[in-house]
Amino acid sequence: MSEQIKVPTMAEYMAQGKQPEILFWVGCAGSFDDRAKKITKAFVKILNKANIDFAVLGTEESCTGDPAKRAGNEFLFQMQAMGNIEVLNGYEVKKIVTACPHCFNTIKNEYPGLGGNYEIMHHTQFLKSLMEEGRLKVEGGKFKGKRITFHDPCYLGRANGEYEAPRELLQKLEVELVEMKRCKTRGLCCGAGGAQMFKEPEAGKKDINVERTEEALETAPKIIAAACPFCNTMMTDGVKAKHAEDNVQVLDIAEMIANAEDL
Numbered sequence: 001m002s003e004q005i006k007v008p009t010m011a012e013y014m015a016q017g018k019q020p021e022i023l024f025w026v027g028c029a030g031s032f033d034d035r036a037k038k039i040t041k042a043f044v045k046i047l048n049k050a051n052i053d054f055a056v057l058g059t060e061e062s063c064t065g066d067p068a069k070r071a072g073n074e075f076l077f078q079m080q081a082m083g084n085i086e087v088l089n090g091y092e093v094k095k096i097v098t099a100c101p102h103c104f105n106t107i108k109n110e111y112p113g114l115g116g117n118y119e120i121m122h123h124t125q126f127l128k129s130l131m132e133e134g135r136l137k138v139e140g141g142k143f144k145g146k147r148i149t150f151h152d153p154c155y156l157g158r159a160n161g162e163y164e165a166p167r168e169l170l171q172k173l174e175v176e177l178v179e180m181k182r183c184k185t186r187g188l189c190c191g192a193g194g195a196q197m198f199k200e201p202e203a204g205k206k207d208i209n210v211e212r213t214e215e216a217l218e219t220a221p222k223i224i225a226a227a228c229p230f231c232n233t234m235m236t237d238g239v240k241a242k243h244a245e246d247n248v249q250v251l252d253i254a255e256m257i258a259n260a261e262d263l
Helices: 008-015 027-032 032-050 066-070 073-092 101-109 123-132 162-172 206-217 229-241 253-260
Strands: 022-025 095-098 118-124 149-150 223-227 247-251
Touching: 022 032, 027 032, 027 123, 027 229, 032 229, 032 247, 032 253, 066 073, 066 101, 066 253, 095 123, 101 118, 118 123, 123 162, 123 253, 149 162, 149 247, 162 253, 206 229, 229 247, 247 253
Parallel strands: 022 095, 095 118, 149 223, 223 247
Antiparallel strands: none
16 A cells, blocks of 8 residues: 555645645656656655645646757747646746756746746755744754765756755755765756756767766765756766666655655
8 A cells, every 4th residue: 555645736725715835836757757756755745744735736737848948949838838827827826836946947937927926946945944934843864974965956056046955954964965076056967957858968978967976976975965856867877877876875855854754
């Protein structure tokens, strides 16, 4: 028996004439990719533990249009975006939280021009705010003292200037945080930016995710912490390419918090 996780939809809230505190935007990866679904579950468990009133759009959620836009199909992007904005505005959504920096960046920076104005937070920012408000307690648990390096997602870090929230959460887990040579504003892309997730790499000497993974492995980590489903895939593939999967795990910060709490 798989455990039952409570995930209400906006339609259910609407039927009761209620508004949740946040809309959790799951994203395509978090909905369909088997690895990313684990991140979604971990985040939902944390939301339930912190007694957060949240809902998802469920089948009414469509791709934000980020891959289409980055691949140059502006027409498809606008179609996808307008459909989502219509649904979000129909539900009078004010505050959105997502575990995907690609969704975060698109809703934050591309949607306002099309009539979609929302307060949007990345899940690390939201978890940090819950911690500061005392609604969520994060403690070391099984990660205490472990060597961990954090890979900055481009769309969270360089595109939107958020470097501290994920690191503050890791510090609350009492890990030994070791930075890569290229981090924060100088961070290197894992390779899945700009719709690169959906194509084979161009000819060259080395795949970019392998290059980035080598930089991570230089810090001799037990865990490479990520905060993006695409980064998670690229870094996991990199770890496998270096035959290091027996020694190094790639985990989303939400998974680490859920694991530390044994949720």
